[in-house]
Amino acid sequence: MKRILAGLYKSYPSEVTEAFVELFLAENTSVLDLENVKSETDYRTLDILSIVPGASPLAIFLTLLESIRARTQGMTTTRSKRPNLRISKA
Numbered sequence: 001m002k003r004i005l006a007g008l009y010k011s012y013p014s015e016v017t018e019a020f021v022e023l024f025l026a027e028n029t030s031v032l033d034l035e036n037v038k039s040e041t042d043y044r045t046l047d048i049l050s051i052v053p054g055a056s057p058l059a060i061f062l063t064l065l066e067s068i069r070a071r072t073q074g075m076t077t078t079r080s081k082r083p084n085l086r087i088s089k090a
Contacts (some may be wrong), residue, residue: 010054017064020049032042
């Protein structure tokens, strides 16, 4: 199992990482509730991802960032202009 996951992660790092994040969120829907601070969280999914060679927390974070950048390449990064709130003198 570990060898299969390592091969998949080496070939498709962003897809494997995103799949594990989706599994984690599906198993732990309470973590999305900001008001529920004392929820029981099951970290087994993330523990499985952590045994994959090369899948360090930093590598996972950077993989997710790169995946987001790749998906949002066409989006503009400029801020919209703030509205002019001055009262004109007439």
